[in-house]
Amino acid sequence: MVSQRKWTIGEVRLLQEEYNKGTKTANIAEILDRTGDSVRLKASRLGLKHPYGWTEDQEMLLRNEYAKGTSLSVLEKMLNKSQATIGSKAVKLGIKHPRLRFGDELVKYDNYRQALIHLLQKEPHCVTCGISDFLTLNHKIPTGKLYRSNDDEYRYWMDRPEEAKKELEVMCMNCNKLHYYDYAGLATDPLRKRVLQRIAKAHARTTTCFQCGYDEDIRVLEVDHIIRDDYRGRQLYWHVLRMDLDEIRVCYQILCTNHNLWK
Ligand SMILES: [Zn+2]
Numbered sequence: 001m002v003s004q005r006k007w008t009i010g011e012v013r014l015l016q017e018e019y020n021k022g023t024k025t026a027n028i029a030e031i032l033d034r035t036g037d038s039v040r041l042k043a044s045r046l047g048l049k050h051p052y053g054w055t056e057d058q059e060m061l062l063r064n065e066y067a068k069g070t071s072l073s074v075l076e077k078m079l080n081k082s083q084a085t086i087g088s089k090a091v092k093l094g095i096k097h098p099r100l101r102f103g104d105e106l107v108k109y110d111n112y113r114q115a116l117i118h119l120l121q122k123e124p125h126c127v128t129c130g131i132s133d134f135l136t137l138n139h140k141i142p143t144g145k146l147y148r149s150n151d152d153e154y155r156y157w158m159d160r161p162e163e164a165k166k167e168l169e170v171m172c173m174n175c176n177k178l179h180y181y182d183y184a185g186l187a188t189d190p191l192r193k194r195v196l197q198r199i200a201k202a203h204a205r206t207t208t209c210f211q212c213g214y215d216e217d218i219r220v221l222e223v224d225h226i227i228r229d230d231y232r233g234r235q236l237y238w239h240v241l242r243m244d245l246d247e248i249r250v251c252y253q254i255l256c257t258n259h260n261l262w263k
């Protein structure tokens, strides 16, 4: 629904300022108490362009903070960008983080996680499906966290290796997610299923990960944004269901949790 409320001069000014700064549409909508669609429509009428790339200031900030060893979770807030985006930008710029490791592919996690994984297994692999990529630490009894933990938690476990061996196991992201969902008794949301089926149809494919073909459990399949936008959660689902198949093909694809997080 597009808001019918008239735009005041103050609101337009704020919209222009925030847009130029690269503030996410969803956040601008929140500030202005308007819908994302209303903000997007007004911005396009005003001919505003979102600087989705990196501004010089952001690049400078990244260079300085990254080399200092500022953690990704802090940088995420400072730059208003995801950890994966920040990590791959750093790789492109060739800047090294004193505590983060990068191999051929981007490894988003710090040495504590890698160290813990190697502490639990000499040759790390998922205890459920056996793959040796996309590994994370699974709590045998879930604590409620899905995939991300912070340095403090890893440090806690590193200091208590015997306890860690009892509480944690190595799993890939897909199996880790299913383990948590099973524990929490979460089934597939029917709306989500419809959305995935529609995206598959737009690409003339079946409902599988477009990278690896995973199709065993739909709960592990995720909507991946090919073109960045601000739609998330149920707002995204309704958006996809309203779009033409041609548009969907350009904007969205399906990836499993492993491939989506490692992209
Ligand atoms: Zn697995």
Ligand SMILES: [Zn+2]
Residues within 6 Å of the ligand: 209, 210, 211, 212, 213, 214, 255, 256, 257, 258, 259
């Ligand atoms: Zn996959």
